[in-house]
Amino acid sequence: MGRRLDHEGLLQQLQQPSAPLAPLYIISGDESLLVIEALDALRTAALAQGYTERTRLILDARSDWSAVMGATQNVSLFGDRKLLDLALPSGKPGRTGGETLEALAGKVQRGDLPDTLVAVSLPRLDRATRSAKWASALLSTGTLVEVPSIDRNTLPRWIGQRMARQGQELDADTLAWMADKVEGNLLAAFQEIQKLGLLHPPGKITGDDVRRAVLDVARYDVFDLRDAMLAGQSKRALTILHGLRGEGAALPLILWAAGDEIRLLSRLAAAQASGGDVAGEMRRNRVFGPREQGLRRTLGRVPPRAWRAAVQHTHDIDRLIKGLKVPGLLDDPWEELARLLLRITVERKT
Template sequence: MAGQTPNYERFITDLGKPDAPLHPLYVISGDELLLRNEALDALRAACRRQGYTERVTLTLAATGPWHAIEENTQSISLFGDRKLMEIEVPTGKPGKTGGDALAAMATRAANGELNDISVALILPRADRTMSSAKWYTTVTQQAVLVTTPIITREQLPAWIQGRLKRQKQHADAATLAWITDKVEGNLLAAHQEILKLGLQYPEGELTLDEVENAILDVSRYNVFDMSHAILRGDGQRALKVLHGLQAEGEALPMVLGLLTYDIRNLYTLAQARQNGHNPRNLTRKLGLFPPKDQLILNTLDRLPFSQIMGLVQHAHDIDRLFKGFPADGRLTDPWQEMARLVLRMAETSVSTH
């Protein structure tokens, strides 16, 4: 039913039921890549079970091409196939043309005109500007709106424990705190380590020694080393670590997820500065602690706002490449394009904010 705002966990649980009703329009909103992808994966799985055999993915900026929405929602399958259309607006700023196109799509959904189509609109977490925009109000009034929760650094140990319990494992408070420090508050990194623990150890309690051995003995190169090198402006060191990670078989989504985490934090702080706020006052709220907080702030002083906006789009383009979709102006190899993103983030041009 239009206008629903289900709890995130309940949304995923309900979609897992065999007879889960599917709606014509969903909005999945949030800045945490892992949780957003989990919600989207749950929707994809439900659609597959109910005969949605076609999936179309659009990543759109204010420049469009917004006509692609109408083309994909009006096309009729000769074989009666159902379609899931995913529309991602990485910046949450569709512009006038895009906003009108999204509002028109929502109106068509409300009128029952999206036959055999389910649309998932993927957005960053709505700030005051987005939530007050006319297009956003129109869309969310007609959509099932799912907002991913914010997991603060203080909440992360409990979140890790909950994820461990899914694989019938658990750990004491000291062990959970150690994992939290090691992943620097990053959910995607925590998720990867939790999966690793599930593969390496049996069900039951995990000791601190076991966890340390599993997490420290992963590779010569570390994604956090790469992140720190980028934020220090040391592009050559960052590139060396990236190539090492690739050679050692590290999963590209894990590396990209960490970079996206840094980029999202930079974008949030840059927006705050644009609006006249002191970004230093927001670092703790974002879960940034020493030394990461100062590294992020230094990078904020290094890169102009326009370049940080470009990093958001660049990261999303690499995600598309990894999933097998082309991206205009990008190389075909996602690892090579990742190297370009690393050097772009490590540039030493000074922000004029």
């Protein structure tokens, strides 16, 4: 029978000397920082217990899944124990991958892999995925580690807990200020926590000291902009766009990220309006997990008629970037991109 552990429970367990290791771990979650942290702790504990070899495979539905079983059959000349580290970024192994994972779980359950520790990392498992045969086989055999999602509302508490780990304390107002300053970016928050640990001794740190140490650390990328656009967060989208411009990000790359999503949404909206297979269209475009949820929410929020104009607006901004004039548009492509983002984030179905 499978077991369950939360992220903190796993870390605490692995910190114990010679903590017993399960033969199979399934690490599931959408916070990449915390997934990496859990995997690192598992690798460290495994190495301390003699798992000196490691095979890492990054897999999806199109991968050669025979490599997985091949890795379980390779015997070290020196009798070393092995960590088999499987990553499924999409969470969709496909038919062959699903059958392979079922067979792998069977091997673990029967005790056929006494010198192999298996770790499978993948996004958060939704209800449909949990009911798949391969997922059921893994969950009934291994230890499931569920990595929490840290949203903006829970980030101050998470920062406080991490500060406490290094013996430091911040008041509630400073925690909220710090969460705002990193714009909800968990990695940025983690780096600033480490910085405070280096700059200040254990104990309570004043708000002024934190403000002097933590400058404008909001680190943006084009995918943050895409996510804000899909969520209908106009203020956040414009803040990220301003930050990207200040950081010297390439405007063509930003337009590509936003425009590619807009073109996909236009195709999905057309399929939806004609009674087509929206789910199938998403699969063909390799859309899964949180991104799929974001696209569906956007389709439910923005009227279908808006997408054709948004696609045209994207093409017009591309012309502005190339130095061409477009009647009716501003000369500054950054300003027009801001208008495009507002078009998507503010528009609502009536």
